[in-house]
Amino acid sequence: MTLTLFQGTLEQGLIYSLVAIGLFLSFRILDIADLTVDGGFTLGCATSAIATLAGHPFLGLGLALIAGSLAGVVTALLQTKMKVQPILAGIITMTALYSINLMIMDNRANLPLLKCETIYSWAAGFLPEDYSKIILLAVIVLLVVLAVFIFLRSGTGLAVRATGDNPDLVRSSSINPHNTITIGLCIANAIVALSGALLAQYQLFAEITTGTGMVVIGLASLIMGEAIIGRGGILRCLIGCLVGSAIYRLIIAIAITSSMQPSNLKLVSAIIVALSISWPAIKEKLEIQKLKRAAGK
Amino acid sequence: MLELKNINKTFNKGTPNAKQALHDLSIHFRPGDFVSIIGSNGAGKSTVFNAIGGSFLVDSGHIVLDGQDITFMPEYKRAVHIGRLFQDPLRGTAPNMTIEENMAMVYLRSNKARSIFGISSKERDFFRSKLQELGLGLEDRLKSKVGLLSGGQRQALTLLMATMTTPKVLLLDEHTAALDPATADKVLELTQNIVKAGNITTLMITHNISSALALGNRTVMMNNGSVILDISGDERDRMTVPELLELFKEKSHTTLDDDRILLTND
Numbered sequence: 001m002t003l004t005l006f007q008g009t010l011e012q013g014l015i016y017s018l019v020a021i022g023l024f025l026s027f028r029i030l031d032i033a034d035l036t037v038d039g040g041f042t043l044g045c046a047t048s049a050i051a052t053l054a055g056h057p058f059l060g061l062g063l064a065l066i067a068g069s070l071a072g073v074v075t076a077l078l079q080t081k082m083k084v085q086p087i088l089a090g091i092i093t094m095t096a097l098y099s100i101n102l103m104i105m106d107n108r109a110n111l112p113l114l115k116c117e118t119i120y121s122w123a124a125g126f127l128p129e130d131y132s133k134i135i136l137l138a139v140i141v142l143l144v145v146l147a148v149f150i151f152l153r154s155g156t157g158l159a160v161r162a163t164g165d166n167p168d169l170v171r172s173s174s175i176n177p178h179n180t181i182t183i184g185l186c187i188a189n190a191i192v193a194l195s196g197a198l199l200a201q202y203q204l205f206a207e208i209t210t211g212t213g214m215v216v217i218g219l220a221s222l223i224m225g226e227a228i229i230g231r232g233g234i235l236r237c238l239i240g241c242l243v244g245s246a247i248y249r250l251i252i253a254i255a256i257t258s259s260m261q262p263s264n265l266k267l268v269s270a271i272i273v274a275l276s277i278s279w280p281a282i283k284e285k286l287e288i289q290k291l292k293r294a295a296g297k
Numbered sequence: 298m299l300e301l302k303n304i305n306k307t308f309n310k311g312t313p314n315a316k317q318a319l320h321d322l323s324i325h326f327r328p329g330d331f332v333s334i335i336g337s338n339g340a341g342k343s344t345v346f347n348a349i350g351g352s353f354l355v356d357s358g359h360i361v362l363d364g365q366d367i368t369f370m371p372e373y374k375r376a377v378h379i380g381r382l383f384q385d386p387l388r389g390t391a392p393n394m395t396i397e398e399n400m401a402m403v404y405l406r407s408n409k410a411r412s413i414f415g416i417s418s419k420e421r422d423f424f425r426s427k428l429q430e431l432g433l434g435l436e437d438r439l440k441s442k443v444g445l446l447s448g449g450q451r452q453a454l455t456l457l458m459a460t461m462t463t464p465k466v467l468l469l470d471e472h473t474a475a476l477d478p479a480t481a482d483k484v485l486e487l488t489q490n491i492v493k494a495g496n497i498t499t500l501m502i503t504h505n506i507s508s509a510l511a512l513g514n515r516t517v518m519m520n521n522g523s524v525i526l527d528i529s530g531d532e533r534d535r536m537t538v539p540e541l542l543e544l545f546k547e548k549s550h551t552t553l554d555d556d557r558i559l560l561t562n563d
Contacts, residue, residue, distance in 0.1 A: 153415040158394070158402040165391035169399070172389070172459070174376040174406045 044196025068193025
């Protein structure tokens with residue numbers, strides 16, 4: 001693998017690590033499998049692309065954050081106030097977002113951003129040219145990590161964490177768990193949309209299908225990160241998201257340079273996620289087999 | 298202090314399984330009362346607690362706490378004034394958060410305007426001094442995850458958290474029943490100390506008839522969703538366990554039917 005390819009892999013790893021961080025908030029902290037992510041990622045791409053086309057790349061990031069958090073609020077309202085099952089709530093929002101994303105993209109499935117001013121071309125103006133992208137992305141991702149870390153240790157953050165751990169405790173602390181779920185999903189989806197916004201300007205196009213399978217990709221990164229870094233404190237988990245995401249992109253890069261079809265990667269991701277989540281159950285079965293064999297002797 | 302007026306609650310209304318759990322129940326608890334509540338299985342003891350705590354809304358009647366009608370107040374809002382402990386020691390704490398995080402979380406109830414940067418050293422000192430009162434050595438384990446504690450430790454911590462900002466009413470639903478006898482005694486002793494120190498109006502459901510008579514200043518017996526006996530003062534001081542059981546038989550025309558009940562002095 002060439003150095004340029006490796007650097008590109010790291011850059012993409014940084015961009016996609018935000019998806020893993022968003023899923024860390026919804027899947028690990030709130031204990032909700034939030035499928036809004038598939039639509040929310042494309043939503044970020046679309047808003048970012050439209051603003052970039054209009055000559056406002058930074059506004060694009062801001063709009064993506066707002067649009068993403070709105071998507072999170074819709075999912076949260078569906079599952080708290082309307083009592084829709086959490087998974088279904090995410091699917092409903094994701095489905096609605098498909099049409100909304102097309103509307104934002106002016107009913108075109110693909111929006112090229114060639115020759116547009118982007119945040120990367122802005123950074124290249126004053127940073128060493130070869131490293132401008134990676135420095136800019138590292139700064140943005142670190143800011144997000146820091147913000148999430150501070151938030152999760154604040155009073156509201158504690159309440160959000162307790163919501164996934166023991167909702168009874170949240171209620172008995174006189175906090176409405178509906179509010180904490182809404183806050184959590186709002187932040188998670190804002191971060192996911194930011195990831196999409198960064199990607200659209202990075203690859204210089206937005207496409208309606210970009211977000212497909214993003215939940216599974218994000219979970220695969222999250223779980224690989226946890227396997228390597230461990231699941232200790234919050235900071236450790238957040239760093240795990242970065243590492244896991246980088247490794248995931250590395251696997252993809254290797255697959256692309258070898259003869260493997262890149263389209264098979266979603267299958268690989270699905271297998272990684274299925275295996276790692278079912279690992280405790282598999283382990284238990286293996287141990288029972290072992291006990292049985294030992295008893296048979 | 299806490300008044301229940303003509304409370305009715307029927308579960309599974311309009312189906313063949315309809316069960317009237319509370320039957321025109323009225324009772325008044327005075328400030329500082331420590332009331333032990335006993336009764337058969339299905340007498341409606343826990344249902345009363347759920348009605349007071351707001352786990353469901355009652356079909357009719359009024360619940361008035363300290364002059365405020367809370368009949369339709371959502372559960373989480375009532376929690377400002379009502380502390381609750383359940384039989385299951387896992388219910389009152391978040392296992393994946395540390396002891397200090399659990400305490401800080403509950404402490405938000407009284408202290409909304411706290412620093413956004415984690416737990417301050419002042420708060421930490423306060424939590425430590427509170428934990429010291431338990432005498433379980435938890436003050437040295439502020440950064441341990443609560444999931445690592447034993448059931449008794451978790452229940453003691455829950456008790457501390459429920460009373461950290463003095464509630465108007467403390468509801469104890471057999472909160473020592475799942476603990477081993479020595480730990481149960483310890484938690485019960487802590488309960489008495491904390492309740493006494495804060496002069497908290499306390500309702501305690503118990504299956505231990507002798508401790509029902511020994512603890513507190515008032516004993517209430519329930520059957521079929523109503524209060525059938527309410528004794529305090531001299532009458533209660535003179536009461537023995539056999540007399541209480543005889544009285545129950547007389548009032549309810551059945552024997553106290555509960556396989557978990559403890560009759561002996563232990």
